[in-house]
Amino acid sequence: MPPRNLRATSAEPVPEKVPAPAESGTPWPTGHRFADRTRAKHATVHALLPAGHSRRSIQRQLSMTYRTVHRLADAARPEDLFQGQWQNRRTKLDDFKPYLHERWAEGCTNAWTLWKEIKTHGYTGGYGAVRAHLQPFRTSPTAPAARPSSPRTVTSWILTHPDTLRESERLKLKVVLVGCPELDALTGHVRVFGKMLTQLQGDQLPQWIKAVRADDLPSLHTFVNGLERDLAAVTAGLTLPWSSGVVEGHVNRIKMIKRQMYGRAGFDLLRKRVLLA
Template identity: 90%
Template sequence: MSNGWPTPPGRKTCSRGSGRTARPSSTTSSPICTSDGPKVVRTPGLWEEIKAHGYTGGYGAVRAYLQPFRTTPTAPAARPPSPRTVTSWILTHPDTLPESERLKLKAVLASCPELDALTGHVRAFGKMLTQLQGDQLPQWIKAVRADDLPSVHSFVNGLERDLAAVTAGLTLPWSSGVVEGHVNRIKMIKRQMYGRAGFGLLRKRVLLAS
């Protein structure tokens, strides 16, 4: 007993750090490396088992012996970016892409040559579109045909069906975007009035909105 009290009859004294045997926790376990690979070994269970075979040491000695064989749990791998995220990186101009996202995209492209080739074609087409370089369209189509990218080949087939118009759209400064915008606005107004008014009211709403 501590604090000056005498030890009760039949009990043995035990000084701190003398290797006393305490009741081990049943939850003490972690992987250890064995000849068959990492295995989960519960120290209390192992201690109880070897005691049954005549081991007279304490629980602390068994735990200390197993400690060098413990393996440190590895951190979970980072979650890969979603297809939507990678698509947004590819469609973003390289000069405006943040450095952190640029490095992530670089790592993704390094592991997928087909995606790397697709990214090059997308950016080349974006350059033609924004800088009105329609004269480079034939060379771009030829480069796409040289790669095994069936989905992009389908896109090219659509371009070649109306090649003259596509070339003009990538070369001339005029655009039908304003007309398309007005068409969409009229369709929206028509849907708002569907089943409640006729052409006369639709005409007034379109003209007044203009």
């Protein structure tokens, strides 16, 4: 029976792990630790396979898991292993890229100045990352477009009080609103309505409705039509200090207890849970 430790046998020695040269046009430059390490492993595995070593044998020789050896052996090029890994990792600069793109479009092309600006907004990374990100802009006519935020994310920013938004979220929202005047107008109306709702300023509702009617915002016009159908009740809700929120909360709690106990217990236990919980 052959020994299990193949390193002690007379098999061919493991080829030296020399990183394979990067192919032209690949987004993976030599010198990056992850890329070079993956290229070296890929070259080693593909050198051992033609020499007659099995994948289990390679696993033991290189002290890798079988799954890793399997992935390396099945990949024709090491670049095939990179997709969806290193290039998609988030960095400290991601939240500030829209601001950098906007300032670059305004004519500020000094990387040191832009680094100082985003540091005042909460960036904690180094100057080198900013300089490296801006370097392609100098050789291309326009800055590459940043990944757009989803509609749900933008909606959450608009519905959140400006003072509670993080600085990076404020910067991103500013970029979105600059590119869409209609959304900018909608944001202003939403925030005014939120102020009326939280500060009980129902007397300003007619002026708010008039301002909304003056803008071409069909969806908000539909919301206003619903308010006007019961204007007196809406005005009272935005003005008076009383609220049925506490009662609604208790009703919701009782319904939840009832649904949890349905088919499992009787009325006596339900009564105790409602009164004593």
